[in-house]
Amino acid sequence: MDNNQGRIHSQQVYEATKSALKRRGVTIKEVSEIVFEMQVPYNVGLTIEHCIESVESVLKKREMQHAILVGIELDELAEKKMLSDPLQQIIESDEGLFGVDEMIALGAAYTYGSIAVTTFGHLDKNKIGIIKKLDTKIGSSIHTFLDDLVASIAACASSRIAHRTRDLEENHETFADIEPDETAPESKVEGATT
Numbered sequence: 786m787d788n789n790q791g792r793i794h795s796q797q798v799y800e801a802t803k804s805a806l807k808r809r810g811v812t813i814k815e816v817s818e819i820v821f822e823m824q825v826p827y828n829v830g831l832t833i834e835h836c837i838e839s840v841e842s843v844l845k846k847r848e849m850q851h852a853i854l855v856g857i858e859l860d861e862l863a864e865k866k867m868l869s870d871p872l873q874q875i876i877e878s879d880e881g882l883f884g885v886d887e888m889i890a891l892g893a894a895y896t897y898g899s900i901a902v903t904t905f906g907h908l909d910k911n912k913i914g915i916i917k918k919l920d921t922k923i924g925s926s927i928h929t930f931l932d933d934l935v936a937s938i939a940a941c942a943s944s945r946i947a948h949r950t951r952d953l954e955e956n957h958e959t960f961a962d963i964e965p966d967e968t969a970p971e972s973k974v975e976g977a978t979t
Contacts, residue, residue: 802850805857815915819939824946830961838968839942852893856930879929890933901944908936
């Protein structure tokens with residue numbers, strides 16, 4: 786029996802995730818700017834390039850990819866009025882008591898631990914950077930899920946930076962001492978996930 790039958794290659798899911806974000810007007814740089822704003826006060830030598838590396842690493846996680854693909858699909862179906870009522874109306878209006886959008890994003894944030902979870906809560910409340918733009922209804926665009934997903938990506942990337950900071954401190958280093966591609970040292974280990 787072929788255990789790989791029906792599986793989708795990781796690279797295909799990763800590319801689909803990046804494509805979905807781009808289609809919805811979200812760039813890795815915009816998400817990275819949130820990470821930079823959150824982490825620069827605590828990290829000597831941190832650059833936007835370190836943050837971009839961290840965001841890209843987060844986007845390689847299956848849990849995050851699946852959350853993004855599901856959430857964006859639901860936003861797009863709601864824009865096309867292809868959901869059944871009352872779900873159509875709930876998602877279209879981003880109903881205040883509808884918490885499924887936050888739950889999907891929060892579930893993905895759990896992958897990166899308590900720092901990611903508390904950072905997600907901060908970003909969900911304070912709407913920093915592109916999150917604020919996505920949370921503001923403009924025209925027929927629906928971002929009920931997307932604003933929370935972007936907060937989750939940024940929270941996870943911030944958590945990665947915070948954990949990497951501890952590694953650097955233990956070696957008497959800062960981000961000034963490492964190249965951006967060293968932000969994700971596990972990417973250098975064959976078979977490791979980021």
